[in-house]
Amino acid sequence: MNKRIxxxxxxxxxxxxLESLTRKIAKPAVSYGGKYRIIDxxxxxxxxxxxxxxxxxxxxxxxxxxTYIGNGExxxxxxxxxxxxxxxxxxxxxxxxxxxxxxxxxxxxxDFLDSVSPQYVLILSGDHIYSTTYNQMLKQxxxxxxxxxxxxxxxxxxxxxxxxxxxTDEKGAIVKFQEKPKNPISNLxxxxxxIFTYSVLRRMLVGDxxxxxxxxxxxxxxxxxxLAKKMKLFAYxxxxxxxxxxxxxxxxxxxxxxxxxxxxxxxxxxxxxxxIFSEDxxxxxxxxxxxARVKDCLINQGAVILGDVERSVISNEVVxxxxxxxxxxxLMPGARIRAGAKVFSAIVGPEAIVSHGEVVNEKQEDIVxxxxxxxxxxx
Amino acid sequence: MASKVLGLLDLHNSPDLxxxxxxxxxxxxxxxxxxxxxxxxxxxxxxxxxxxxxxLVKSHLRSVLKHMGSMQSWNINTKxxxxxxxxxxxxxxxxxxxxxxxxxxVNDWVLHESKAKYIIIQPAHVICKIDFEPxxxxxxxxxxxxxxxxxxxxxxxxxxxxxNLVNVRNGYVRSFKRNRQLEKDACxxxxxxxxxxxVLLNLVSEALKTNPMYSFKDAIKKYANTLFKVHAVExxxxxxxxxxxxxxxxxxxxxxxxxxxxxxxxxxxxIYTITRDTTPTxxxxxxxxxxxxxxxxxxxxxxxxxxxxxxxxxxxxxxxIRNSIILSDTVVGENAIIxxxxxDKYCLISDSVHVEGVKGSPKYINQGKRL
Numbered sequence: 001m002n003k004r005i006x007x008x009x010x011x012x013x014x015x016x017x018l019e020s021l022t023r024k025i026a027k028p029a030v031s032y033g034g035k036y037r038i039i040d041x042x043x044x045x046x047x048x049x050x051x052x053x054x055x056x057x058x059x060x061x062x063x064x065x066x067t068y069i070g071n072g073e074x075x076x077x078x079x080x081x082x083x084x085x086x087x088x089x090x091x092x093x094x095x096x097x098x099x100x101x102x103x104x105x106x107x108x109x110x111d112f113l114d115s116v117s118p119q120y121v122l123i124l125s126g127d128h129i130y131s132t133t134y135n136q137m138l139k140q141x142x143x144x145x146x147x148x149x150x151x152x153x154x155x156x157x158x159x160x161x162x163x164x165x166x167x168t169d170e171k172g173a174i175v176k177f178q179e180k181p182k183n184p185i186s187n188l189x190x191x192x193x194x195i196f197t198y199s200v201l202r203r204m205l206v207g208d209x210x211x212x213x214x215x216x217x218x219x220x221x222x223x224x225x226x227l228a229k230k231m232k233l234f235a236y237x238x239x240x241x242x243x244x245x246x247x248x249x250x251x252x253x254x255x256x257x258x259x260x261x262x263x264x265x266x267x268x269x270x271x272x273x274x275x276i277f278s279e280d281x282x283x284x285x286x287x288x289x290x291x292a293r294v295k296d297c298l299i300n301q302g303a304v305i306l307g308d309v310e311r312s313v314i315s316n317e318v319v320x321x322x323x324x325x326x327x328x329x330x331l332m333p334g335a336r337i338r339a340g341a342k343v344f345s346a347i348v349g350p351e352a353i354v355s356h357g358e359v360v361n362e363k364q365e366d367i368v369x370x371x372x373x374x375x376x377x378x379x
Numbered sequence: 380m381a382s383k384v385l386g387l388l389d390l391h392n393s394p395d396l397x398x399x400x401x402x403x404x405x406x407x408x409x410x411x412x413x414x415x416x417x418x419x420x421x422x423x424x425x426x427x428x429x430x431x432x433x434x435l436v437k438s439h440l441r442s443v444l445k446h447m448g449s450m451q452s453w454n455i456n457t458k459x460x461x462x463x464x465x466x467x468x469x470x471x472x473x474x475x476x477x478x479x480x481x482x483x484x485v486n487d488w489v490l491h492e493s494k495a496k497y498i499i500i501q502p503a504h505v506i507c508k509i510d511f512e513p514x515x516x517x518x519x520x521x522x523x524x525x526x527x528x529x530x531x532x533x534x535x536x537x538x539x540x541x542x543n544l545v546n547v548r549n550g551y552v553r554s555f556k557r558n559r560q561l562e563k564d565a566c567x568x569x570x571x572x573x574x575x576x577x578v579l580l581n582l583v584s585e586a587l588k589t590n591p592m593y594s595f596k597d598a599i600k601k602y603a604n605t606l607f608k609v610h611a612v613e614x615x616x617x618x619x620x621x622x623x624x625x626x627x628x629x630x631x632x633x634x635x636x637x638x639x640x641x642x643x644x645x646x647x648x649x650i651y652t653i654t655r656d657t658t659p660t661x662x663x664x665x666x667x668x669x670x671x672x673x674x675x676x677x678x679x680x681x682x683x684x685x686x687x688x689x690x691x692x693x694x695x696x697x698x699x700i701r702n703s704i705i706l707s708d709t710v711v712g713e714n715a716i717i718x719x720x721x722x723d724k725y726c727l728i729s730d731s732v733h734v735e736g737v738k739g740s741p742k743y744i745n746q747g748k749r750l
Binding site for chain 2: 033034035258259260261266267268271275276277278280282284285286287288289290291292293294295296297298299300301313314
């Protein structure tokens with residue numbers, strides 16, 4: 001097989017700041033937008049870009065994520081010319097080793113990349129929400145004869161210290177790179193989206209793997225080394241909606257961004273001309289009851305709304321009982337809001353229940369997370 | 380059950396729903412905003428563990444193919460399962476011979492390639508949930524040749540008009556007769572049968588000798604109690620025969636009532652359909668919705684009551700929709716009013732336009748109309 005470009009999606013992270021939402025599933029598998037899981041976005045972006053070979057690198061709580069990804073059928077990545085596979089840390093002659101960093105995860109799977117022998121490798125994060133195609137970025141990479149192209153986005157200078165920050169010259173060549181700097185020198189943030197020419201990437205990863213003092217990370221090790229060697233690194237400026245949801249409140253905010261009342265965007269502007277492919281649950285049609293009030297919401301099939309819901313994102317198989325009130329909240333699949341319960345500014349996790357008459361977060365000072373389940377499933 | 384049973388979805392007896400089915404078969408017609416009629420019968424096969432399915436198509440093959448796609452949605456169109464479209468090409472030239480029996484003969488390779496010992500025939504226009512596993516078990520245990528599934532109803536004068544009535548005694552059908560809609564209390568055939576392979580082959584050859592225009596329905600009626608006895612099994616659950624535009628509307632609205640819906644939408648009995656990867660439904664700040672099924676992909680900014688809104692429908696601000704069914708991709712403009720109507724796909728109802736029918740006689744708007 002000789003592929004022009006292969007995508008490798010880093011999906012092994014836990015997402016610690018998402019608290020108990022990621023207790024049993026990896027962050028890329030977290031529900032979003034009533035219907036999706038976060039990883040639907042990078043996978044749909046690949047599908048919409050015509051990238052038909054995708055490796056998904058999983059590590060933390062990978063069972064649910066691996067099952068979800070399957071053979072890539074949900075994103076149309078299961079055709080005769082496509083290949084979708086999950087890649088886990090494995091036992092080798094040298095023993096068992098976990099992925100030690102983002103670069104190490106790719107290094108550990110060089111045999112997979114060799115077997116498909118791509119010209120270019122696209123490295124993606126499994127936990128970013130944005131809808132795009134990578135075709136323009138690849139075109140730029142090829143035209144400039146780059147070794148590596150990094151997708152960047154302008155961020156609020158106050159936020160800049162959370163990201164890898166870089167400085168470019170007038171031609172877009174990267175001249176400086178700082179990983180999560182205390183005093184950022186620009187507001188161009190790396191999105192963690194890289195295109196490498198494969199021969200270069202291979203050489204860099206093999207070199208890095210030998211270094212004892214390396215943390216085997218693209219941002220901390222590979223990119224600085226390439227800059228030091230004066231290799232050709234370019235920035236590709238991305239314009240549009242992009243979210244790296246790290247916390248409960250940013251996950252809540254990203255959900256609210258989908259609504260018609262949100263300023264500057266909604267689900268249709270965020271997805272642009274692309275389709276976000278996802279799992280199709282075999283649900284009944286969504287039912288809105290006689291006494292229901294539904295305003296400013298995004299609601300998925302299978303939901304039953306008998307109560308009052310406003311400014312909320314509601315997933316499949318959710319039931320909001322009569323007399324219940326849900327405002328400014330995200331209800332994940334299978335959540336139950338019982339009669340008379342009131343939920344304000346909350347994320348209610350998958351299968352979680354808010355009992356009869358219970359009032360959640362009336363003060364609304366912050367976004368709260370509810371994950372009490374009907375059954376504990378022995379876990 | 381996989382290799383023992385071949386399921387046949389028979390579209391030859393589907394009733395005509397007037398303009399709604401002028402360019403498509405009922406089987407592929409939109410139902411509850413999200414499904415096509417045939418999804419229910421195909422899900423019955425799939426959930427009963429039947430992986431080999433043939434679909435006997437009488438006409439409007441285009442609309443069937445459009446809905447079926449790769450056929451992976453319902454059944455396991457995999458290396459161990461198979462789903463096949465059986466189209467009666469000869470029937471197109473000779474309409475009178477466009478029967479399910481002739482179709483079956485044209486496509487007899489389906490049975491020859493199959494190892495199935497039993498054939499289950501099901502129509503698409505009867506919406507019901509049937510688990511064939513226990514019925515087949517009983518059929519085999521009793522060593523029956525033909526089993527029919529019937530339903531006892533108390534409104535035969537107003538429903539199942541195209542079906543035969545069955546006179547059942549001691550577990551067997553004594554006689555069949557047409558439903559002339561004279562009696563209220565009656566047992567109706569659900570046009571659903573289990574037939575042994577050899578009995579089916581014999582039935583087909585006998586039927587053709589007698590009358591080349593016979594359908595399975597005619598042939599079973601004709602040869603019951605001569606070639607074979609017909610074992611009768613009563614279906615106790617929900618079943619509706621969609622045989623007119625009025626019934627299409629009434630039965631759709633009936634399912635808005637949870638007392639009916641819960642008979643059809645059962646946990647562990649999913650209704651499979653094709654996915655279109657549409658976004659969830661988006662409701663505006665001025666939306667006002669009561670007693671509705673609303674499909675994904677819709678954007679609703681107006682008022683909608685006692686209605687069914689299908690995929691990708693847009694309802695503009697100030698628009699009012701009451702007691703209506705809006706099929707997919709239709710746009711309802713701002714301040715438009717729609718009442719007691721069925722609006723077919725891809726229509727454009729411009730701003731402030733009124734489309735109003737009367738209760739009991741829904742106004743129908745053709746696919747693609749601009750008003």
